[in-house]
Amino acid sequence: MVLLDALSKMSKLDLVIAHFDHGIRDDSAGDAVFVGELAEKYGLPFEIKREELGKNVSEEKARIRRYKFLREVAEKYDAKLVTAQHSDDAIETIAINLSRGTGWRGLAAMDSDIIRPLINMTKAEIISYAKKNHLSWREDSTNASDNYLRNRLRHKLENLDDDAKRQILALWSEQKKIKKEIDEEVRRLITQGSTIKDDSLGSAQSQNPNDHMVEYNRYFFTHIDEASAAECLRQATWALLTRPQIQKALHAIKTAKPHKIYLAGAGVRLKFTSRNFSVELIK
Numbered sequence: 001m002v003l004l005d006a007l008s009k010m011s012k013l014d015l016v017i018a019h020f021d022h023g024i025r026d027d028s029a030g031d032a033v034f035v036g037e038l039a040e041k042y043g044l045p046f047e048i049k050r051e052e053l054g055k056n057v058s059e060e061k062a063r064i065r066r067y068k069f070l071r072e073v074a075e076k077y078d079a080k081l082v083t084a085q086h087s088d089d090a091i092e093t094i095a096i097n098l099s100r101g102t103g104w105r106g107l108a109a110m111d112s113d114i115i116r117p118l119i120n121m122t123k124a125e126i127i128s129y130a131k132k133n134h135l136s137w138r139e140d141s142t143n144a145s146d147n148y149l150r151n152r153l154r155h156k157l158e159n160l161d162d163d164a165k166r167q168i169l170a171l172w173s174e175q176k177k178i179k180k181e182i183d184e185e186v187r188r189l190i191t192q193g194s195t196i197k198d199d200s201l202g203s204a205q206s207q208n209p210n211d212h213m214v215e216y217n218r219y220f221f222t223h224i225d226e227a228s229a230a231e232c233l234r235q236a237t238w239a240l241l242t243r244p245q246i247q248k249a250l251h252a253i254k255t256a257k258p259h260k261i262y263l264a265g266a267g268v269r270l271k272f273t274s275r276n277f278s279v280e281l282i283k
Contacts, residue, residue, distance in 0.1 A: 003084035021050035
């Protein structure tokens with residue numbers, strides 16, 4: 001509600017409200033009605049979708065389905081996706097990733113093409129804005145449930161003082177900068193280890209592996225250190241593979257015989273020659 005109110009006061013923006021009903025809560029239909037009435041009040045286009053994910057759906061699946069819909073709406077309107085996560089959300093996400101045994105990228109959480117204008121505001125500041133501007137909102141009834149990991153961690157993180165939160169957010173900001181530097185270096189390295197067979201079809205940095213045919217040098221991947229090889233293969237497979245899948249794929253790169261095909265997971269297929277391998281997505 002705060003995000004919408006703040007953006008609506010910026011006259012140069014064309015806004016679309018998108019609402020996804022997961023079908024998890026019995027009262028979620030009321031949220032959809034509330035947001036629909038709000039869209040009418042602001043005179044804005046309104047996109048809505050409901051799925052029956054059920055009460056036992058995992059947080060991860062709910063997130064995937066939600067963002068799939070939101071990105072479809074953004075694509076429909078040729079728009080940017082803007083969400084209302086705040087600084088407390090960032091700390092919670094880092095805590096979740098740590099509890100799951102994250103790699104270093106998990107500490108650079110929420111670093112994507114999504115625009116988050118409220119990310120430097122605390123939840124308390126957002127509530128203060130809402131009250132000052134006489135905004136109404138609906139509370140998600142599942143926020144009080146300990147069935148969800150985020151809620152359990154949120155209750156623990158409430159004991160953090162403001163100084164500790166500031167330190168975590170500063171480290172998070174630094175980690176995102178490091179991630180950007182690593183990604184730039186990986187792109188440089190992987191270009192050295194690849195050959196684009198048809199320059200008219202794209203480049204090694206295309207977002208779709210099937211836009212072109214790129215071959216990667218097996219010697220390059222087997223003779224750099226394992227951590228660097230994993231990062232390069234992550235880039236070569238468009239970040240579709242998990243860390244264990246990447247490790248298994250690296251082993252295949254070292255040992256697979258010519259003309260062999262390796263199914264790495266997530267629809268990723270590696271094809272081998274004696275010297276090179278190519279990456280394809282199975283449709």
